[in-house]
Amino acid sequence: MSFFTAVKATLLENAMNSFLSRLRLKWFLATRSLGNGVDFVDTLYRIYLNHNKIIHFREGYPVYPLMTPALFSKPAANFVSRALFRTIQNKNLPNLMSFAVTDECNARCEHCSFYEGVEEPGRHVLTLEESVKVIADAQQLGVSVINFVGGEPLMRDDLPQLVEAVDKDLSTTLLFTNGWALEERAGELRKAGMDSVFVSLAFADPARHDEFCHTPGLFDRAIRGIRKAKKLGFSTGFAATIVPETWQDGELDRIVELARQLALHEVFVFDAVPSGRYRDRADLLDKSDWVEEMIQSALRYNRDPKYPGVTFHSEMSSYRSVGCSCGTSFFYLSPYGDMMSCDFNHAKFGNVLQEPLWRVWERLSTLPEFCQAKWGGCKVKDSGSRKLETVSAGNFRNE
Ligand code: SF4
């Protein structure tokens, strides 16, 4: 073999080895990162929700709870990027806005947190133009989830225009409704780009639910509405508010069973808070034993694929997850433009008609009581925190 042939052979062998090594590296990374990716996602949701069940795939993207963007969707990228930014800037940025778009409602539920807390008859409700600006400003500040709430949001005729105004590359959208008008309006909302619908349910029994909401026929209409929403491709769920007495009476199990029969994706459980019409319920203050019992007993649903996901607000706001993070990562906006820390704390921190939304958020999110998530759970249920909030905002109406 001549010298030049030997050099050529060596170079060829080196090139082949290098090519094979790179190929092997790519294979290693592909398989290992897939495995790591699954482990990462499993751990992430197990910490956040206490379960890692994919409740369904919306437009091909996996959904764990409806209250967060579908994994790997564009709003999820916004969520992750903002999380990185808030670390770099050492600032609290909101990822969720609960936007109460109206102060009207056709029902009168006994547990309502809105009425007697926020309703101030005769006040100016944000117009379409003002509301669209709120949405744009909130998205600029980083929100990746927008909850449309009320009152009853379907009483607002221009709700589809509000949903259309949301930049869907940045935020996922949810509706919380009593379901009265859902069957008629689901189509226009889906067209406008709404992703998810929660129908509020206090009881799985029609007569008891209608009586509790003082609205005959509400249960049947709500069920017809959620069926229609499911057919149209919405992510769907029940939002169930449970109190100690309905927990003892087994109502949560009946609601979950009804959701299973209707093939809904999730039951989101709120443990009732002493706010609004329940503001004088001292039995809801400082007591969490029954809530813990409820969370533990419902874990079995998330291990069983036959059932919808069962997600607890109190789990997410506990020390095991992100803690009570109102003012740290989310806020509530009343129909009049007042920013509040969450749907259940009616202290006002500023109004978006009087100053920019980011400035009000900065005020709220830098207050000592709000600048860090509260690990011990709900601020409104904690008698000590309620006193602090009175000091913060000067008008905590629940006291
Ligand atoms: S439907 Fe909602 S806003 Fe209306 S009374 Fe019931 S809880 Fe309150």
Ligand code: SF4
């Ligand atoms: S104070 Fe915190 S835990 Fe309580 S209802 Fe508001 S956000 Fe949820």
